[in-house]
Amino acid sequence: MKNILKKQLIAIWIILFICISAFADDGGSKNPEEWSYGNIYVTEANEKIALERELLIVEQLADEYYDNNSGGVKKLSEREINAVFDFKNTTNQDVTVPCAFPIVVTTQVAITSDDSLSNFIRFNNGYYSKEDLIQIALGKKDISKVKKDELLSIDKKLRTISAKEYLAELSLYGKLNSECKPCTIIQDGKEVQILTVGIETNVEKNEEATDHLKQYSISEQKEIYTIKVVIHFYHKLHFLPAARSKLSVKYTIDSLRATYKGDKYQVVYDISTGGTWKGAINGFVLLTDSVMTVHNSAAAFEETDLDELSISGTDYHLYVCQNYKPRKNEYFEFTASTPYRDGMEKLWERKTGSQDFVKNINSSSFYKGTYQIAGNSQYMFDNNKDADLRTSGYEAATSFDGILYNGWVEGVKGDGIGEWIEFTLEKASVGPFASNGLRRFFGFKKYPTDKNDDTKSILNKSKYIGYTWDSNNRVKEMRLTSSALKNPVTLKFTDLFPEIFNWVSNDWIAINAVKNPVLLPKGTYRLTIDSIYKGNKWDDTALGEVWFIPISPRAEKIFESDKDAFFTEPVTKIIQKHVNNYTEILLSLGDSYYP
Known part of the structure; x- marks a missing residue:
């Protein structure tokens, strides 16, 4: 089984940016981690199952506010990705397809003078990488006793465990309800079980960060290493003869990058494996509270700026594409921020005045x-x-x-x-x-x-x-x-x-x-x-x-042809959810809403 999984890994690649944003002055970075997520993938092109429609919802900014009654932050929505797929079995046979869903995260670890590991990185005022991610990479709860040699020994290694064992580890590390929890997969109303979890770890010395450490002679730290963890959730999808199948995948994400003058968020989504299914995607719709930039793509995305749906300062965007065939090395990059406001603006008139349409x-x-x-x-x-x-x-x-x-x-x-x-x-x-x-x-x-x-x-x-x-x-x-x-x-x-x-x-x-x-x-x-x-x-x-x-005209065309409400129903629900969240926040302020 382990050899099979290694072969599968050859066919999957994930785009990563290893940017050391934690070196910034004036507040630095809250989390040094970089997160990347991916589409459901198969190990080789599938000529039987067609992916005809896909809806991708990426939300990095949770609707939340400070509740005066409870004295804490009340969260009205989650930071999550929800992908919905419309498959069609083009054969008259039952088809079972082994699949996987990947999550990739990078973090940093310091090596001290006695070759021990530390998740505290001594830059500027210092920052902490997430200890539980290092625990997942090593498969150990206590990282304080781990030496440099043991860290390097896991480089380019794949560790496979059952889904039950993986959940037990998450519970041990305190991440059972975290962004590393297995995604929820629903096919035609039934939950698809995650069979095994593959954890691939790559370790690389960060030369720039290590050189930076040398400027501090009083530091007990001597080296910085970047750890990249790829988590594969292996499962199987079953398709009935000549039938359609609706699949949804939902999971929590972590993409917070910095906290100086407004929080910043960035996440990467690998869409390339969407091209391994038969044919092109007839209709692709992406709704996000972030700005999406597509890389290495020949596709023409049409954008609608849904600027009335913002609760946290960043506009919603609707991107659509037709006859879309994702290709190798293609990925989406999502960026968002909650701005630091320097005063108020006047809103008594729309910037565009009356609407001529x-x-x-x-x-x-x-x-x-x-x-x-x-x-x-x-x-x-x-x-x-x-x-x-x-x-x-x-x-x-x-x-x-x-x-x-x-x-x-x-x-x-x-x-x-x-x-x-x-x-x-x-x-x-x-x-x-x-x-x-x-x-x-x-x-x-x-x-x-x-x-x-x-x-x-x-x-x-x-x-x-x-x-x-x-x-x-x-x-x-x-x-x-x-x-x-x-x-x-x-x-x-x-x-x-x-x-x-x-x-x-x-x-x-x-x-x-x-x-x-x-x-x-x-x-x-x-x-x-x-x-x-x-x-x-x-x-x-x-x-x-x-x-x-x-x-946009192309979005109008896609929605007009959406007779079974595959796109329109979930998009409408998302819009209404955030509109109602905003109303709840405003009403909750009560008299404190006024000076």
Whole structure:
């Protein structure tokens, strides 16, 4: 068995970057490890099983926040990769395919003057590599007694153990629930068992780091070695005659690189082995909260920037490709960061203004008249001055003009249940997103009137920033209908005041109240008020700004042909998950959300 596994390793290679980012000054690196992951691979080209569609979801930035109630960080999502495959058996026979799934990690270890190992690396202020990764490489819990010769003896060695033994080791090393845990593989609704685990270790002296150590004569460390560990999770896939098979692989990732002025993340995904299956991948969709760079590829990826879905400062991206045949040495590199913010930005108007692909806006009714809204002065403190105010009406078009301070207000007696607005999308899009209710002025909702200001100012008459929002009804549910949709969609709104500034993000997603935006084909749509949050003074129901994220033409084509929702269902779930996570974070802040 061991010889067979060695032969398998000849057919698999993993792209690695061994960058010593830990040498940086001003905070350095939190973790010196480099992580790389890979597609399910077979040892030789398979001419029976075709990989026709693949969805890859890579999320490096977990949605989390500090919970004042519990006094700790509350995590709403995981850092993980989820790959979904649509296979087809092109023969009339049962086919069993031996496969493996690889994880690669590099870390560093120091050699002291007595040839002992240490996971403390003495650079600048010093940093620790992960001891448990060294334990996995050596197959030993206590690394303090390991000498240099024993470390070098494992170079280019493959250790194979059963999945049960591997889990026992992880438990011993304290990594049972870690990123080294075997991936979860589900084929046609049933879990695929990991049979054996191959651990291949390569050890190489890091000359640059070792030379750096020599500058410190007081150091008891004399050499630095880089350890590369390749973990292969071996399993078998079974395919019924002439049948399709849906496979999903999910696993936790670790890609945190640094902590100076914002965390940085980087991970590599080896896509090359996707080319070992029969034929080309007809449709490939990649959704990620990172920027993806493809290396050594002849494929043409089309990108959609889903900039409204960011919870941590990095935009989501949708990459698509058709008739995609990954080739040798091809890999994806994902980078992301949580930025260090130097002050706030102004978000009261979209940078692109109104969205020109939204046409034919009309409504069943609208409130007649005009009112004053915040101005567009470059100085924040001038926006609410009477001299800088603008005049707006209540027509449906005001909910699509890119200005946060106005919006559609229905014009019938009562709460406006059954009233509607219509619009035409000339581009397939994700949405709708919307702020809820009617706000007129710049600032935080509870910010009081400035008593030193002119008592005759319009803002002073409104008592406080959110007075108009509180006084009118807001939307609770709207029904979205169109001939372009199979079924009507009930859009659920949260009763969230559309703050401009907040302590989580400066992106427009921070004012979105729609909990369940969806993928929308081109077409004409109607939004009908089904229920409302009651205002404390008037019966008029107000809808704030409405916006969409257009998707690329190739993504539109792939989603239109997705009759079984292989792509659209999981992509929609991911979008809605993060939108709801963001809403939970904002609502959890409560009164602390305001100064």
